Amino acid sequence: MPHFIVECTDNIRQQAELPRLFAAVNQHLADSGLFPLGGIRSRAHWIDCWQMADGKRDYAFVHMTLKIGHGRSLEQLQPVMTALFALIKRHFAALMAERYLALSLAVEELHPQLNFKQNNVHALFEQDEKGKSHAK
Numbered sequence: 001m002p003h004f005i006v007e008c009t010d011n012i013r014q015q016a017e018l019p020r021l022f023a024a025v026n027q028h029l030a031d032s033g034l035f036p037l038g039g040i041r042s043r044a045h046w047i048d049c050w051q052m053a054d055g056k057r058d059y060a061f062v063h064m065t066l067k068i069g070h071g072r073s074l075e076q077l078q079p080v081m082t083a084l085f086a087l088i089k090r091h092f093a094a095l096m097a098e099r100y101l102a103l104s105l106a107v108e109e110l111h112p113q114l115n116f117k118q119n120n121v122h123a124l125f126e127q128d129e130k131g132k133s134h135a136k
Helices: 018-031 074-098
Strands: 003-009 041-047 060-068 101-109
Touching (some): 003 018, 018 074, 074 101
Parallel strands (some): 003 041
16 A cells, blocks of 8 residues: 555546656655555556536546555645645646646545455565565
């Protein structure tokens, strides 16, 4: 964890430049110190059927969810999330200036006992006391 999940209308597929956004988001989350690098994932779900507002214009939206594991306080998360949304708004600023676009970001904290996972990627970024990498 965390998982950054983007639901994005298909009418902005090229302009959204999601690979560039994902690189910036992953770096931001890693730099925050709250999340292990090996657990950070970003992905998109493209929406090809939607209606927004009155349906009379070429509207677009990007709804983002950051799913995180349990255990971080509001005081820890607030500045990271505020900065994350600022990063997202900068990323989409030019597109928002030229079209109707809605951006939203929500945090979803997963249940502490009912969140099952297995990941061998973490070891790639961890080092033991001797400074030796566990990379395969």
